[in-house]
Amino acid sequence: MRKFILPLTIVCIISGFFLAFQLKIQTNNTNFDAVSQKSANLINVIQALEKEIEKQEDQIESMRNQLNKIQNQNNRGKLQDLQQELLRAKIDAGLTSVIGKGIVITLDDNKEGLNAAPNDDPNKYIIHYEHILNMVNELKIGGAEAIAVNGQRLVTTSEIRCVGNLILVNMTRIAPPFVISAIGSPKLMLESISLGQLELLKSAHYPISVEEKEELIIPAYKGELQFKSAVSI
Amino acid sequence: MWPILPLLGLIIGVYLGSNFSYQLPPIYIKYMSIAVLASLDSVFGGIKAVLKNTFDGAILLTGFFTNALLAALLAYLGDRLGVDLYYAAIFAFGVRIFQNLASIRHHVITSFRAKRTSARGEKSD
Numbered sequence: 001m002r003k004f005i006l007p008l009t010i011v012c013i014i015s016g017f018f019l020a021f022q023l024k025i026q027t028n029n030t031n032f033d034a035v036s037q038k039s040a041n042l043i044n045v046i047q048a049l050e051k052e053i054e055k056q057e058d059q060i061e062s063m064r065n066q067l068n069k070i071q072n073q074n075n076r077g078k079l080q081d082l083q084q085e086l087l088r089a090k091i092d093a094g095l096t097s098v099i100g101k102g103i104v105i106t107l108d109d110n111k112e113g114l115n116a117a118p119n120d121d122p123n124k125y126i127i128h129y130e131h132i133l134n135m136v137n138e139l140k141i142g143g144a145e146a147i148a149v150n151g152q153r154l155v156t157t158s159e160i161r162c163v164g165n166l167i168l169v170n171m172t173r174i175a176p177p178f179v180i181s182a183i184g185s186p187k188l189m190l191e192s193i194s195l196g197q198l199e200l201l202k203s204a205h206y207p208i209s210v211e212e213k214e215e216l217i218i219p220a221y222k223g224e225l226q227f228k229s230a231v232s233i
Numbered sequence: 234m235w236p237i238l239p240l241l242g243l244i245i246g247v248y249l250g251s252n253f254s255y256q257l258p259p260i261y262i263k264y265m266s267i268a269v270l271a272s273l274d275s276v277f278g279g280i281k282a283v284l285k286n287t288f289d290g291a292i293l294l295t296g297f298f299t300n301a302l303l304a305a306l307l308a309y310l311g312d313r314l315g316v317d318l319y320y321a322a323i324f325a326f327g328v329r330i331f332q333n334l335a336s337i338r339h340h341v342i343t344s345f346r347a348k349r350t351s352a353r354g355e356k357s358d
């Protein structure tokens with residue numbers, strides 16, 4: 001009757017170990033199901049990549065600043081004209097922070113409307129990328145010289161696009177409330193948006209506010225701006 | 234006297250498991266649950282075998298490891314194929330645990346009755 005004791009003890013140790021370990025895991029993370037785990041992993045990957053992008057953008061910015069310093073040091077004679085031309089080109093390209101009078105538009109999802117009608121289609125109550133895109137277009141028609149959406153400077157290569165339930169600007173995720181700042185003539189820009197998107201959104205009861213500002217700072221474009229295929233003629 | 238050592242083993246195992254601080258990647262939690270069932274199945278299978286006098290240590294241990302491996306393999310294959318094959322393993326282990334428990338109960342009750350009737354028989358004689 002003695003021979004079974006050792007194997008049974010071994011199996012008991014193992015099963016006790018597994019039981020306790022599993023219990024510990026289960027109490028530690030309550031949201032246990034394959035789908036949410038998978039998406040949690042994906043979110044981790046995305047967040048890591050976004051951090052990397054941010055880092056590299058900062059690197060680009062610091063290198064640009066360094067370049068500016070070096071260029072400003074040799075600021076004499078003919079070079080000065082060229083420097084000014086370069087500065088103009090950079091302002092045009094959106095590679096410098098700019099300051100000036102302009103307007104700030106703040107858009108947000110119509111949460112109150114959605115709460116009041118919870119059975120209605122939520123799509124009717126959230127800000128979509130088209131709203132921002134149209135608003136930006138109308139600001140441009142109104143003569144906006146520099147535009148940023150949630151701090152993302154719009155340049156020639158900038159996109160405003162929808163990915164699932166997010167909006168990407170300059171390949172960066174942005175979330176409500178959306179702040180569109182534009183430098184230019186406040187009067188012209190206000191007229192331009194009042195005829196279109198602003199009025200539409202107001203009539204749909206989105207919480208929206210427009211502010212005129214005497215001094216508005218719009219940040220520089222941080223991302224990459226390279227022309228690999230296009231050559232000037 | 235004989236259940237003391239395995240019981241002690243169980244306690245030691247629980248102690249080790251609750252002090253084991255390894256962060257299991259969440260994807261493998263599924264495999265852990267199968268391992269728990271496989272080991273429980275082996276424990277009950279072993280007890281049953283002891284009561285029926287058919288116990289063989291080699292069979293118990295190899296059975297435990299091959300069952301666990303097969304179940305893990307099934308779960309992995311299921312993951313690859315998009316079919317939750319690991320339910321098959323859980324089901325199989327669950328059924329076996331119930332069967333083992335049932336036969337342990339049967340054995341305990343019948344042996345208990347046999348003892349009582351024999352004791353009575355001795356008295357009445």
